[in-house]
Amino acid sequence: GNSVTQMEGPVTLSEEAFLTINCTYTATGYPSLFWYVQYPGEGLQLLLKATKADDKGSNKGFEATYRKETTSFHLEKGSVQVSDSAVYFCALSPYNQGGKLIFGQGTELSVKP
Amino acid sequence: NAGVTQTPKFRVLKTGQSMTLLCAQDMNHEYMYWYRQDPGMGLRLIHYSVGEGTTAKGEVPDGYNVSRLKKQNFLLGLESAAPSQTSVYFCASRAAGTRGETQYFGPGTRLLVL
Numbered sequence: 315g316n317s318v319t320q321m322e323g324p325v326t327l328s329e330e331a332f333l334t335i336n337c338t339y340t341a342t343g344y345p346s347l348f349w350y351v352q353y354p355g356e357g358l359q360l361l362l363k364a365t366k367a368d369d370k371g372s373n374k375g376f377e378a379t380y381r382k383e384t385t386s387f388h389l390e391k392g393s394v395q396v397s398d399s400a401v402y403f404c405a406l407s408p409y410n411q412g413g414k415l416i417f418g419q420g421t422e423l424s425v426k427p
Numbered sequence: 428n429a430g431v432t433q434t435p436k437f438r439v440l441k442t443g444q445s446m447t448l449l450c451a452q453d454m455n456h457e458y459m460y461w462y463r464q465d466p467g468m469g470l471r472l473i474h475y476s477v478g479e480g481t482t483a484k485g486e487v488p489d490g491y492n493v494s495r496l497k498k499q500n501f502l503l504g505l506e507s508a509a510p511s512q513t514s515v516y517f518c519a520s521r522a523a524g525t526r527g528e529t530q531y532f533g534p535g536t537r538l539l540v541l
Contacts, residue, residue, distance in 0.1 A: 346527040350532075356534060357517055357532035357533050357534045358470070358532040359532070360529045360530070363527055407527070409525060412458065412475055412477050413528060414472050415472070416472075416486075417469035417470045419468055420467075420469050
C-alpha cells in the first residue's frame with residue numbers, strides 16, 4: 315500500500331540554523347510528492363512539490379528532491395527564521411487515483427531567536 | 428477570491444446528535460476532499476469527489492456521509508456523532524488532472540463530541 319513516514323518532532327532550532335526534515339514513502343507506481351505547511355490555527359498550504367524522479371521542488375528557500383532510488387523526499391532549508399515555525403507535512407498522491415493525498419504524521423518545527 | 432471556505436468554524440455536539448459540515452470553493456475545481464486531522468496522525472482522507480454528483484470513500488469513511496450536489500459545494504454529514512469523531516476537519520479542492528495538481532485547503536472545522 316501507500317504510506318509516508320516523517321521524522322518525529324518537535325524539532326527546535328536556533329535562527330539561521332540548517333534544517334532537514336526526513337520523509338520516506340512507500341508507493342506503487344510513480345506518485346507525486348508534496349510538502350505542505352500548517353501555521354498555528356490555519357489550514358494547510360502547499361510549500362513545494364515534485365512530480366517525477368530527480369525533480370527538485372523549491373519555494374521560500376526550502377528545497378526537496380524526489381529520490382526514487384531511496385524513496386525519499388527530504389525537506390531542507392539553509393537558514394531558518396522564526397517565521398518558519400510551523401508543522402510540516404510530507405504527502406504523496408498516487409498516480410491517477412483521484413488526486414487524493416496520503417500524509418505523514420507531521421513534524422513540528424520551532425525556531426528560537 | 429475566497430478560495431475554500433468551511434462552515435462552521437467550531438461546534439460542540441452531544442453523542443448521537445447529527446450535523447453537516449459545509450465546504451465551498453470558488454475556483455471551479457472538479458475535485459474535492461474531506462480530511463480529518465488528529466494529533467500525531469497527520470491528515471486522513473474521509474471521502475472525496477471527482478465531480479458533481481460523484482463521491483468515493485477514502486481511508487476512514489465509517490460514520491460519515493457526503494454529498495456533492497453542486498460543483499462548488501461538498502457536504503460532510505455525521506448522522507450519529509461519537510466521541511471518536513472529535514477532530515479537526517479540513518476540506519480541500521483541486522483542479523482535475525492525473526499528476527501533481529495542488530490541493531487548496533480550507534481553514535478547518537473543530538468538532539468536539541461529548
